Amino acid sequence: MDVAIIGASMTDFGQRDAWIRELLAEAGARCLDDAGVDPGEVDHLYVSNMASGEFEGQTGVMNALVADLGLAPAYAARIDQTSASGGAGTYAAWQSVASGASDATLLVGGEKMTHRTTGEATDVIASLTHPVEYKHGVTLPSFAGLAARHYLERYDAPRRSLAAVAVKNHRHGVDNPHAQFRKEISVETVLDSPIVADPLRLYDFCPITDGSAALLFCPADVAGEYADEYAVISGVAGATDTHVVHEREDPTTMRAVVDSGRDAFEMADRDPSEVDVAELHDMFTILELLQMEGLGFADPGRAWEQVEEGRTTRGGDLPINTSGGLKSKGHPLGATGVAQVYEIYRQVTGTAGPRQVPADVGLACNVGGFGNCVTTTIVEAR
Amino acid sequence: MDVAIIGASMTDFGQRDAWIRELLAEAGARCLDDAGVDPGEVDHLYVSNMASGEFEGQTGVMNALVADLGLAPAYAARIDQTSASGGAGTYAAWQSVASGASDATLLVGGEKMTHRTTGEATDVIASLTHPVEYKHGVTLPSFAGLAARHYLERYDAPRRSLAAVAVKNHRHGVDNPHAQFRKEISVETVLDSPIVADPLRLYDFCPITDGSAALLFCPADVAGEYADEYAVISGVAGATDTHVVHEREDPTTMRAVVDSGRDAFEMADRDPSEVDVAELHDMFTILELLQMEGLGFADPGRAWEQVEEGRTTRGGDLPINTSGGLKSKGHPLGATGVAQVYEIYRQVTGTAGPRQVPADVGLACNVGGFGNCVTTTIVEAR
Numbered sequence: 001m002d003v004a005i006i007g008a009s010m011t012d013f014g015q016r017d018a019w020i021r022e023l024l025a026e027a028g029a030r031c032l033d034d035a036g037v038d039p040g041e042v043d044h045l046y047v048s049n050m051a052s053g054e055f056e057g058q059t060g061v062m063n064a065l066v067a068d069l070g071l072a073p074a075y076a077a078r079i080d081q082t083s084a085s086g087g088a089g090t091y092a093a094w095q096s097v098a099s100g101a102s103d104a105t106l107l108v109g110g111e112k113m114t115h116r117t118t119g120e121a122t123d124v125i126a127s128l129t130h131p132v133e134y135k136h137g138v139t140l141p142s143f144a145g146l147a148a149r150h151y152l153e154r155y156d157a158p159r160r161s162l163a164a165v166a167v168k169n170h171r172h173g174v175d176n177p178h179a180q181f182r183k184e185i186s187v188e189t190v191l192d193s194p195i196v197a198d199p200l201r202l203y204d205f206c207p208i209t210d211g212s213a214a215l216l217f218c219p220a221d222v223a224g225e226y227a228d229e230y231a232v233i234s235g236v237a238g239a240t241d242t243h244v245v246h247e248r249e250d251p252t253t254m255r256a257v258v259d260s261g262r263d264a265f266e267m268a269d270r271d272p273s274e275v276d277v278a279e280l281h282d283m284f285t286i287l288e289l290l291q292m293e294g295l296g297f298a299d300p301g302r303a304w305e306q307v308e309e310g311r312t313t314r315g316g317d318l319p320i321n322t323s324g325g326l327k328s329k330g331h332p333l334g335a336t337g338v339a340q341v342y343e344i345y346r347q348v349t350g351t352a353g354p355r356q357v358p359a360d361v362g363l364a365c366n367v368g369g370f371g372n373c374v375t376t377t378i379v380e381a382r
Numbered sequence: 383m384d385v386a387i388i389g390a391s392m393t394d395f396g397q398r399d400a401w402i403r404e405l406l407a408e409a410g411a412r413c414l415d416d417a418g419v420d421p422g423e424v425d426h427l428y429v430s431n432m433a434s435g436e437f438e439g440q441t442g443v444m445n446a447l448v449a450d451l452g453l454a455p456a457y458a459a460r461i462d463q464t465s466a467s468g469g470a471g472t473y474a475a476w477q478s479v480a481s482g483a484s485d486a487t488l489l490v491g492g493e494k495m496t497h498r499t500t501g502e503a504t505d506v507i508a509s510l511t512h513p514v515e516y517k518h519g520v521t522l523p524s525f526a527g528l529a530a531r532h533y534l535e536r537y538d539a540p541r542r543s544l545a546a547v548a549v550k551n552h553r554h555g556v557d558n559p560h561a562q563f564r565k566e567i568s569v570e571t572v573l574d575s576p577i578v579a580d581p582l583r584l585y586d587f588c589p590i591t592d593g594s595a596a597l598l599f600c601p602a603d604v605a606g607e608y609a610d611e612y613a614v615i616s617g618v619a620g621a622t623d624t625h626v627v628h629e630r631e632d633p634t635t636m637r638a639v640v641d642s643g644r645d646a647f648e649m650a651d652r653d654p655s656e657v658d659v660a661e662l663h664d665m666f667t668i669l670e671l672l673q674m675e676g677l678g679f680a681d682p683g684r685a686w687e688q689v690e691e692g693r694t695t696r697g698g699d700l701p702i703n704t705s706g707g708l709k710s711k712g713h714p715l716g717a718t719g720v721a722q723v724y725e726i727y728r729q730v731t732g733t734a735g736p737r738q739v740p741a742d743v744g745l746a747c748n749v750g751g752f753g754n755c756v757t758t759t760i761v762e763a764r
Contacts, residue, residue, distance in 0.1 A: 001481075045622075050441065051435055051441065053433055053435060053436045053506070053509060054435045054436065054441075057509050058509055058513065059432065059433065059436075059462075059464060059506075059509045059510045060464050060509070060510030060511070060625070060750075060751060060754065062462075062463070062622075062755070063464075063510070063622055063625050063750070063751060063754040063755050064512070064625050066622040066625070067624060067625035067626070071622070072621075072622050072623065072624065072637075073621040073622055073623070073637065073638060073641040074621075074622055075473070075619070075620030075621055075622060075642075075755075075757075076463070076620075076622050076755060077461055077462065077463045077470040077473075077474070077620070077755075078461070078462040078463070079459055079460070079461055079462075079474075080441075080444075080459065080460040080461075080462060081444070081458070081459045081460070082441060082442050082445075088459040091457070091459075091483075092459070092461075092474060092477070094481070094483075095474070095477040095478050095481040095483055096477050096481075098481035098482065098483070099383075099476070099477040099478075099480035099481035100480065101473075101476075101477055101480070124435070124441075127435060127439050127440055127441045127442070128441045128442030128445070129442070130446070131440065237457070238457030238458075238459070239454075239455040239456075239457055240427075240444075240445055240448040240453070240454050240455055240456055240457060240458050241454065241455070242449060242454065243442070243445050243446045243448065243449035244449070255454075255455065256455060259455040260457075368442075368445070369442060369445060372442065372445040373444070373445050373457075373458060373459075375457075
């Protein structure tokens, strides 16, 4: 059964004076409103969230959201795939409709993080790593530094090409009213910022963010009854890489990106050249390059050239992260994968406003951990 | 598409000298072994777990389990519905196969709790309640006490009928090699135990437990290739009740039990009289009675008579909790719903050993919070 997306929303991302429960309710209510669907029509609710218990001491957020949106007696569950929870939620929502279990599934992803220090937030995220890595202090940013150094040396890529990813995504984010940082930066801004994990500097990293995003799914054959503009999920797949990063054969190959991308393209009967717009998981600048290569948008070691040549900016061959990406828009863990699909939905339905690019086929790639788990979703206009 | 269960396992429940990761791997490996399925054949993995982050500071357990079982590149996600996480995992696994996304889905539920004090564990569980309830100190045991008092007074039921639930489940648990407490108790044991939440006493409550359980799902039309003995999920549905308990119209009606049960029976084209064996969520003795009534196994206010008359014990009309239930077997949150379906699978495939009762149709009802979220699953022999 083909599955359609008939509504989408996101809250402002940034430092929000609201708890996770309020953020989820804000996005969820806006999404139902966007679709023009009554709360009573929702059969299933999935909440994508990594760690409301660790961040706020509040669990059971899916049951609270049923109450806040008036969805009872709808079935509800929380789905976690660390920073790829939103992608996993998209896949779960697709499954709930495609299996015939639900005629209307609401997905709301969100995280509340900024009330904790950056160190505390990094520590919660690092709890997903292998305990041996964790005990040696190897957090995700340090893996990113190692991978970046390896990439630059192996492919003779200039350091400034990494900065170019951040510069592009900040430029895109200026036109996103929900983005955390709506300001342009220069290559020098990045190169002059403090070192975090050599060679990566502060502006190579996404921020700590509060926010939420939501999508409403239904069978494609009834989508026209709800919405004039809608999209279908033509491909969706997930994959897992090694839990211990040093066990990977090649430090610049994101195996789960390759695997989930290949399976999603196969399901959609598409190839990378047919994608018009993509949202990639630029938690660190280096990741955008590795995902471009893993998904087949660039040959190994060559993605940096496309970025430097401006081919991934608005107006280029394949605009990437028109939303501003995690870098500028922000990265509230559970919301991110949902917000990626939100942006693709806006693009392929021609409702992206000042960010609009010509697009019939879009792709979102949501990465958990340092590529530990990845979900790739292909969305097309109908 | 009909979905079959072709393998099942559970670890010993109790105080275990093993972390969550080890418990999940133990159940998962045994389940694959039980089904005779190679790890490389698994497409999807779901892990049912409420709070490994809060209990152990370890997240990403689904990715770790992919590594420990050699499942890569299988897709993996964690699903949480508080103490009903195992039921939600069963529903998610059903959806993953029924949607065509996976030809073999492994579900592993587990929780590691006993390294924390009872107070700490109760506090983690209480974090699922509404913050107003939580701040007033209303934990789940106190709700159970209020509901029990209301039930006893409203229906003129004797206090000893609640104790009879515990006595029956302890008797059943003696024959379960994996149960935490394999010892018979008497009505007096319950009535003489310390008060926890009047009128409920210590022996009306399930213990804090470590443990894990697993199930392997595939399309029913290929199940015969894997297993001589298998079962199909003929019905599965979930529902959500109010988040704030005092908003409920009737304190002895578990609305989400009623709703999920009705939907599961409708999907299975069965009625309550056709059920041969059931696993109910006896976190507190009173809950077993309320679920019997909510599912249509007894009229409102009359379930206690069936228990007192011995009709829900082995050899009775409808044996309930042949596994020993949460009371005797233990209640490792994320494992419980999976272990319930494990027991039903054993019963309907005639592999329950000394616990065997005549059964073609079985039902499992997994309850989250104080009935906040419920999943009901009907499993039948094929």
